[in-house]
Amino acid sequence: MAQKLVPIVLALAVMGAVTGIAAIMLVLLGQDWEDALFWILAAVMLGSALLVVTLRDIIRCGLAMMVCFGALAGIYVVLGAPLIAAAQVIVYIGAISVLILFAIMLTQTKAAPSRLVFQTQAVPAAISSIVIAIVISLAVGATDWGEVPARIRLATDALSQVLFHDFVLPFEVVSVLLLTAVIGGVFLAKREPGGPS
Amino acid sequence: MSDSLDAYLILAGLLFAIGSFGFLARRNAISMLMSIELMLNGVNLAILAFGAFIPELGAQGSVIALMVIAVAAAEATVGLAIVIAIFRNKKTPLVDEYDAMRQ
Numbered sequence: 001m002a003q004k005l006v007p008i009v010l011a012l013a014v015m016g017a018v019t020g021i022a023a024i025m026l027v028l029l030g031q032d033w034e035d036a037l038f039w040i041l042a043a044v045m046l047g048s049a050l051l052v053v054t055l056r057d058i059i060r061c062g063l064a065m066m067v068c069f070g071a072l073a074g075i076y077v078v079l080g081a082p083l084i085a086a087a088q089v090i091v092y093i094g095a096i097s098v099l100i101l102f103a104i105m106l107t108q109t110k111a112a113p114s115r116l117v118f119q120t121q122a123v124p125a126a127i128s129s130i131v132i133a134i135v136i137s138l139a140v141g142a143t144d145w146g147e148v149p150a151r152i153r154l155a156t157d158a159l160s161q162v163l164f165h166d167f168v169l170p171f172e173v174v175s176v177l178l179l180t181a182v183i184g185g186v187f188l189a190k191r192e193p194g195g196p197s
Numbered sequence: 198m199s200d201s202l203d204a205y206l207i208l209a210g211l212l213f214a215i216g217s218f219g220f221l222a223r224r225n226a227i228s229m230l231m232s233i234e235l236m237l238n239g240v241n242l243a244i245l246a247f248g249a250f251i252p253e254l255g256a257q258g259s260v261i262a263l264m265v266i267a268v269a270a271a272e273a274t275v276g277l278a279i280v281i282a283i284f285r286n287k288k289t290p291l292v293d294e295y296d297a298m299r300q
Contacts, residue, residue: 042208053219065231079249084262091266096273103277107284118222125221129214136210162256174267181271188278
């Protein structure tokens, strides 16, 4: 067990060292701290997202997805939305990732894990996703967003004012939706008496 | 760079494209659900970037992002329950072996 942990710890140490060196290099190259943070978080997020869609072992896909969501929460902080970053950490890393890991452990069989990770349409899928990325980048670059001022740092009390005053009906509808999803999830995953095991 | 709207939008677009690739190409149903989560996060990043850079939106971008997070949680719950229910019948998590509606 301890021997299995050694490569993981080594990989984490190497990743931490690379990230720290990259941060110091970026700051020395004249970027300010926010830019350096943005670049590092973006690189970590895109890299772990690529790992999510390419790794063979699906448990590792789930763990890479947690890393991706964590880096995305960091980007939200850089963007000036700390409350959404907190919600991201609690809901995605805390709840959805654990749910997905449980579902992985419930549905993986020894026979099923696959020599083939991808379906036969993997190459067209790759081409179409590259086209999507290029089209979105070109559209973003070609659009004039008008006079974009300095970033707005939103106060939490202003957000709560909007959430519980202007958006109070959608807020209540979302709570009903969550209740429905819980009941539906329990009903769908319930084992029927006398049914297949 | 972290002060330009374009950088965040392109980042969101790349995350969405990676998610769409995973959704189209993976064989495992849970991998497909994870890719959907990636795409939802890309959209959420775009919404938050617009909310942070366009003053007319005020706090509405953040509120909509919170709603999207809640709806994504509901979607994950129901989707994983469906995958577990199908797995109980078919004994496999691979989507290309789900062919009951084709026969």
